[in-house]
Structures are given as C-alpha cells and as structure tokens.
Amino acid sequence: MKEVNFLNLDIKSLYEKGKQTLETELGEILHEGDERLILFQNLFQIQVGEQANINDAARQNLLRYARGEYLDALGEDFYFTKRLQAQKATCKVKITLSKANNEEDTVIPKGTRITPDRELFFENMEDIVIPKGSIEGEGKYIAQEKGSKYSGIGKGLIKYMVDVLPFVKNIENLDETSGGTDMESDDEYRERCRASKNAVSVAGPEDSYRYFAMSAHAAIVDAVPTMPTPGTVKIILLLEDGTEVNEDIKKRVLAECSQKNRRPLTDKVEVASAEIEPYNINLTYYLDKNQGTEERKYKKNIQGENLDNKEGAIRDYIKWQQNTLGREISPDELRYKIQDAATYTTTDNKKFTAVRRVEITEPIYKKIDPLKIGKVGTINVTYGGLE
Numbered sequence: 001m002k003e004v005n006f007l008n009l010d011i012k013s014l015y016e017k018g019k020q021t022l023e024t025e026l027g028e029i030l031h032e033g034d035e036r037l038i039l040f041q042n043l044f045q046i047q048v049g050e051q052a053n054i055n056d057a058a059r060q061n062l063l064r065y066a067r068g069e070y071l072d073a074l075g076e077d078f079y080f081t082k083r084l085q086a087q088k089a090t091c092k093v094k095i096t097l098s099k100a101n102n103e104e105d106t107v108i109p110k111g112t113r114i115t116p117d118r119e120l121f122f123e124n125m126e127d128i129v130i131p132k133g134s135i136e137g138e139g140k141y142i143a144q145e146k147g148s149k150y151s152g153i154g155k156g157l158i159k160y161m162v163d164v165l166p167f168v169k170n171i172e173n174l175d176e177t178s179g180g181t182d183m184e185s186d187d188e189y190r191e192r193c194r195a196s197k198n199a200v201s202v203a204g205p206e207d208s209y210r211y212f213a214m215s216a217h218a219a220i221v222d223a224v225p226t227m228p229t230p231g232t233v234k235i236i237l238l239l240e241d242g243t244e245v246n247e248d249i250k251k252r253v254l255a256e257c258s259q260k261n262r263r264p265l266t267d268k269v270e271v272a273s274a275e276i277e278p279y280n281i282n283l284t285y286y287l288d289k290n291q292g293t294e295e296r297k298y299k300k301n302i303q304g305e306n307l308d309n310k311e312g313a314i315r316d317y318i319k320w321q322q323n324t325l326g327r328e329i330s331p332d333e334l335r336y337k338i339q340d341a342a343t344y345t346t347t348d349n350k351k352f353t354a355v356r357r358v359e360i361t362e363p364i365y366k367k368i369d370p371l372k373i374g375k376v377g378t379i380n381v382t383y384g385g386l387e
Contacts, residue, residue, distance in 0.1 A: 006058040079193040084218035089143045089150035089180025091173040106130040113162035150180035178243040181218035216256040242322030245273040282362040289386040291354040298342040313341035326370035
C-alpha cells in the first residue's frame with residue numbers, strides 16, 4: 001500500500017526550493033562557504049525536523065500509522081475496541097505435607113510463595129485448606145507479576161519454596177503455567193481494530209466468533225471456529241508459544257462468545273484447546289573453520305547464551321512451529337533458522353553463513369491437521385565442531 005504523507009518530505013527538493021527563494025530575495029547566487037548559505041543550511045535542518053514531526057502527528061489520525069496512546073484513542077473512539085492489557089499466569093499446584101494432621105485442617109496461608117528459578121515467583125490466591133487426615137491437597141497459584149515470561153513453565157518445575165512452612169514437605173505445579181501475557185502490541189491491537197467490523201453481525205459468521213474469542217484474553221494468538229455438528233460452534237484456541245489453554249481462559253472466551261447479542265439463538269458455543277502433533281529435534285551442526293574466531297558467538301546465536309536451546313535459532317524455530325494452527329512440521333525451516341543465525345558480511349557487502357552443514361535426523365516433513373499445532377518433545381542438538 002502506498003505511503004501517505006501530508007507534507008512534502010523530499011529533502012533535496014525542499015533544500016533547492018528554499019535556497020532558490022533565498023537567492024531571489026538577496027538578488028545574488030550564494031556559493032559554498034558564504035556565511036549566509038551556512039546559516040540557511042543550519043536553519044534548514046530545523047525546518048526538516050519540524051516538517052517530519054508535523055507529518056507524523058497528522059499520520060497519527062490514520063489506523064495504519066497510529067501508535068501508543070494515539071492508537072488507543074483511535075481504537076476506542078472509532079473501532080470500539082480496547083487494547084488488551086497484560087495478564088498474570090496461573091497454574092494448579094499440589095501440596096504435600098510432612099505428615100497428615102489428624103486433629104484439624106491444615107491451612108496454607110494466602111501469599112505463600114514458590115519459584116522455579118528464584119527469579120520468577122508465584123503465590124496462592126487464597127488460603128488452601130487440606131482436610132484433616134489428608135497428606136495432600138491442591139490449589140491455584142498465580143504469578144506475582146504480569147507478563148509472558150511467566151507462561152510456559154513446565155509441569156513440576158515450580159517446586160522451590162520461598163516461604164517455608166514447617167509442616168509442608170513440598171509444593172509443585174501440576175500443569176504448565178499459562179495465561180501470562182504482555183500488553184497487546186500496537187501491531188496486534190491494530191489488526192483487532194481492523195477485524196472489529198466483523199463484530200456487528202449476530203448471524204454467527206466465522207470472523208465474528210474469531211474476533212470476540214481473540215478479544216477475551218491477550219494470550220490468544222489464534223482462534224478458529226468450527227461446526228462439528230449442526231447448531232454447535234466449537235472454537236479452537238491457540239495461546240502464545242503453544243501453551244495449554246487453562247479453564248479461566250476458556251471461561252472468558254465462552255462468556256465473550258455466548259452473549260445473546262453476539263450469537264444466533266440456535267448456536268451452542270463450546271471452547272477447546274488445539275490438539276498437539278508431537279515432534280522431536282535431533283540434529284548435528286558444523287561451523288566453517290575459516291570463521292573459528294567467532295565460533296562461540298555463532299554457537300550462542302544458534303543454541304542460546306547458555307547453549308541450552310532456551311534461546312537462539314532452535315528456540316525461534318520451536319516458537320515459529322507452535323504459533324500457528326495447522327503449520328506443517330518443516331525441517332527446512334529449522335535448517336534455515338540455524339544458517340541465518342550464523343551469518344556474516346564480507347568487505348564487499350556479500351552475506352554468507354558460517355554454518356557448513358546441518359544433519360537433521362528429526363523432525364521430518366509432515367503436514368498436520370488444520371486444527372492441530374506441532375509441539376516439540378525431546379531436543380537433542382549437537383555441535384559437531386569446525387570443518
């Protein structure tokens with residue numbers, strides 16, 4: 001789409017026009033080194049900056065260019081859509097006592113904290129009561145802060161007690177944490193504003209259900225309405241990074257999509273998580289011996305700062321694979337991301353990769369069902385050395 005500018009931003013033409021006007025007023029040609037021309041050149045820089053600022057301010061009235069608080073105002077006033085705010089992640093936990101209390105109930109006080117790494121902290125939202133005579137109980141924990149970094153922590157990894165209770169043996173999460181999100185980005189919010197026109201129908205169109213489902217929670221990156229049987233609308237949800245959809249989010253989506261002014265009377269709405277298509281990563285990569293001085297840097301770019309595949313090209317592929325429903329499992333994309341993470345530019349501006357070869361045993365190419373996502377199982381990445 002063609003760029004929209006409200007003012008002329010062609011610096012060369014503005015400069016020539018301004019210089020010509022000045023020379024006409026003075027009645028003489030100005031040459032390089034003339035102090036009057038130098039003064040004009042200094043003032044011209046200010047003019048160009050102000051011209052750009054005024055143009056940018058005018059473009060804030062257009063959805064495609066608006067950002068920040070200007071986009072918020074535009075979205076709310078003209079598209080009746082509010083930006084989704086950051087949310088806290090939640091999980092279910094199991095509390096195991098040192099021994100059963102046969103005399104009275106055992107209470108785990110609200111605010112008792114646990115952590116997976118002594119950096120991210122979770123606490124119980126309310127008192128958890130373990131009935132007398134029982135040695136185990138379950139409850140709900142929530143992150144102390146909002147943000148996506150609290151989502152996706154695997155089962156059993158949140159197990160270190162911060163607030164130690166003498167009668168508690170251990171507390172650990174029973175499922176993967178989910179629901180934690182950052183505030184909706186400008187690009188994501190802008191797309192929902194564009195989709196808001198689909199919300200005006202009560203005839204049950206696919207785009208309408210999708211709009212309301214994605215507006216229910218910031219963690220939802222995709223929602224696909226299906227009709228498994230006549231009169232039943234089943235909405236398949238996909239969360240950021242492929243995290244399992246918890247019951248809280250399902251209830252929010254169901255509430256958003258089931259209101260009488262949003263669905264036909266004959267529609268019964270159901271909500272479900274995307275099904276998983278598992279795959280493994282098993283590969284060996286080799287770097288160019290001529291780029292040996294940058295060996296450590298390229299390994300980090302591929303496998304992350306600690307070479308544990310929690311960052312870098314391997315993690316980028318995993319996120320790419322599980323952020324879209326129905327995306328085929330592609331070893332070629334994995335190879336590309338590894339090669340792209342180790343690129344360098346020569347003195348004549350040619351771009352090359354320091355990766356000599358990548359031997360991929362798993363995954364193999366596979367098309368998957370449109371309502372499934374590929375989710376990684378075991379990860380085995382080996383560095384083969386320089387060659």
